[in-house]
């Protein structure tokens with residue numbers, strides 16, 4: 086089988102989720118061919134780094150109109166790659182960019198997109214996938230009837246696989262034509278987060294706080310714990326709606342879905358909408374003063390206690406361990 | 408400025424969804440259906456734009472007869488008109504986007520708003536697919552929207568921060584949480600919504616390009632252990648995370 090993967094990069098760095106999509110693509114291609122597509126500023130400089138993650142060939146697309154991501158520009162570039170390669174499947178990592186690009190590409194090609202999948206396989210020669218629906222309350226298995234089968238992959242659902250520095254890939258540029266007015270919606274500015282912040286959906290450890298934290302200032306306790314652990318800080322909707330954290334930090338049904346190795350919920354009751362965003366974490370720890378809090382029903386380890394005592398003690402214990 | 412808002416009637420986020428006897432859909436009896444939460448942000452943004460710039464807000468929903476309930480909710484919030492694309496059968500999202508695009512062709516609009524995601528199928532795809540079907544630009548998952556003459560500036564959240572995106576109009580935007588605080592329908596709004604006529608359009612029958620193979624409950628997490636009380640339990644927790652769970 087021939088699989089094409091859009092390998093998202095920004096300023097020459099590949100997104101973790103894109104490397105995971107490459108890993109998924111490598112397995113899906115079986116003995117067949119895996120083709121990576123790298124688009125945008127820095128694409129050809131970044132391409133050699135991708136080789137270690139499995140593609141047999143890498144196409145790079147650079148164009149003055151494609152310096153930054155745009156839905157229309159990247160769709161046209163990826164469409165050109167697909168027309169040239171005629172793959173059986175196309176995979177796109179389900180990042181903010183991927184979830185924007187996937188549906189536009191599918192509609193352009195006239196094929197459906199299996200969105201936010203956590204498992205991929207072939208079923209009678211067609212692309213099949215499992216996708217969580219109803220905020221993860223159910224798992225739906227679907228099969229695309231169309232060629233190529235297109236899917237966006239959920240971050241952290243697929244292992245990236247260890248890089249193999251010995252792997253070689255053939256790298257070649259792909260020319261695309263874009264009319265000067267082809268891109269109607271353009272990024273004009275980027276407001277980047279502070280250097281060193283770990284992206285929630287990519288973090289291996291997430292420390293989240295809820296209404297139990299009681300104020301914006303008290304989140305410093307969680308930030309301190311997060312720094313010690315190399316973790317990202319998340320929040321419940323109650324904490325976000327109280328103005329203590331920004332919307333981008335919200336974990337849950339109307340926030341981000343995270344699947345870290347370790348999730349530490351502090352002063353969070355465990356409402357069904359919060360659980361929707363974190364139950365696929367490998368290990369869950371809950372710290373809550375109410376022994377009846379529903380979060381304890383799904384947590385692997387719980388401490389019944391006051392976050393203002395337990396969290397600083399935990400930070401100290403981990404510092405001491407290191 | 409005329410604004411078209413696509414809305415979906417979905418199970419309440421609290422609902423305990425159960426698999427139906429056919430093994431491929433959910434039981435709908437005893438499930439409370441509501442206007443999709445993300446679509447509330449879309450309706451609210453449309454109402455604010457109308458309040459600032461005049462024009463009309465038209466709601467569009469595809470679905471079975473019950474979908475009219477969510478159209479009524481949107482009307483009660485203050486939308487002017489509602490169109491129901493009556494279809495009982497299941498579509499894949501691209502086919503649905505094309506059906507909605509055809510319906511949108513009969514409604515005058517300068518801008519379309521959708522929710523970022525429907526909380527039942529969780530696809531987060533329809534708005535962008537609709538834009539492509541209508542050959543329009545789109546900005547997805549927006550947290551801010553400013554409409555200027557003939558163009559709009561939107562902000563969208565990405566992993567590394569915020570993108571400011573400028574687009575020509577008409578365009579399609581999908582609403583992310585944070586865009587606004589949706590209003591509750593007023594009593595007067597609810598009364599008025601009851602009297603408004605919902606226009607019906609028949610939906611062409613078409614086959615889904617996505618076949619459902621199976622629907623299953625995910626492996627449930629079993630509650631673990633309470634390690635102890637207060638700060639005194641911390642050493643034991645750290646030991647368990649290190650030695651048993653091997654995550655530290």
Ligand SMILES: Cc1cc2nc3c(=O)[nH]c(=O)nc-3n(C[C@H](O)[C@H](O)[C@H](O)COP(=O)(O)OP(=O)(O)OC[C@H]3O[C@@H](n4cnc5c(N)ncnc54)[C@H](O)[C@@H]3O)c2cc1C
Pocket residue numbers: 294295296297298320321322323324335336337338339340341351352353354355356357358359362372373374375378390391392393420444
């Ligand atoms: C449509 C919809 C979508 C939603 N989406 C989301 C979502 O995406 N994410 C989300 O999180 N929620 C979401 N919610 C809200 C959800 O229903 C809950 O209201 C919310 O998760 C509660 O947040 P919380 O646990 O922080 O607050 P609470 O439920 O108030 O819980 C606070 C907890 O802190 C504990 N506590 C208090 N003080 C201390 C202390 N000193 N030490 C230790 N523990 C303490 C209490 O015992 C309590 O258990 C959504 C709701 C709706 C209707």
Ligand SMILES: Nc1ncnc2c1ncn2[C@@H]1O[C@H](COP(=O)(O)O)[C@@H](O)[C@H]1O
Pocket residue numbers: 413414415443445446449467468469470500503507520521522523524525526528529530531532533534
């Ligand atoms: N049946 C429908 N009728 C009208 N709008 C819909 C329908 N389904 C989805 N939408 C819109 O598309 C958005 C995203 O839905 P989805 O791609 O299914 O997650 C929703 O928030 C709605 O605004």
